[in-house]
Amino acid sequence: EPEVTQTPSHQVTQMGQEVILRCVPISNHLYFYWYRQILGQKVEFLVSFYNNEISEKSEIFDDQFSVERPDGSNFTLKIRSTKLEDSAMYFCASSAWSRPSEQFFGPGTRLTVL
Amino acid sequence: GIQVEQSPPDLILQEGANSTLRCNFSDSVNNLQWFHQNPWGQLINLFYIPSGTKQNGRLSATTVATERYSLLYISSSQTTDSGVYFCAVGAKNRDDKIIFGKGTRLHILP
DSSP states (O other): OOOOEEEOSEEEEOTTOOEEEEEEOOTTOOEEEEEEEOTTSOOEEEEEEETTEEEEEOTTOOTTEEEEOOSSSOEEEEESSOOGGGOEEEEEEEEOSSOTTSOEEOOOEEEEEO | OOOEEEEOSEEEEETTOOEEEEEEESSOEEEEEEEEEOTTOOEEEEEEOSSEEEEETTEEEEEEGGGTEEEEEEOSOOGGGOEEEEEEEEETTOOSOOEEOOOEEEEEEO
16 A cells, blocks of 8 residues: 655754755645644644645745755755754645545654754 | 633543543634544644544544534554544635644553
């Protein structure tokens, strides 16, 4: 069964460093998303991406964040200058054109900012 | 925006017991999904159920969209059912973000 994959599974970085989290959505999906979950809290929406542009972003998704679909398979989230409060699990999700509201999640990347 | 409330927040049960988890939402939705977050943090899709009833093995779910709630039933619980169960909804006429509830933490004792 096709699934969303994410790399790396864990990332440890120093405050102020740039990180890039990578995702490979399900191959025929057209809608892509990033969510984050701070430890012990609920999952929060960051950004949605369709047709090579951001369709919506939350107030969390400030100028330090950016997303890109550099080729036909990858979808990336970049955090330009990490802060301690960026430590969280980051989930990528994708959905199909035929049913965009049903989202499938990857296993997550646990980001730790020291 | 839509509010999603889940209850109970925590549930401890003996192996073999049945349980019902509830999700209330504050507005019309075009999507409702139930997820299981396992101890490794992975979000596992359980059901896509904007309305009606579905069953998958020991799990079943019912959404009554007109009354703005959904129920997840787990029968004959096993220790592997432990984890956090999230309900997430998408607003009517929106195909972007889904809003998660705070989850129900289920602990099944052997």
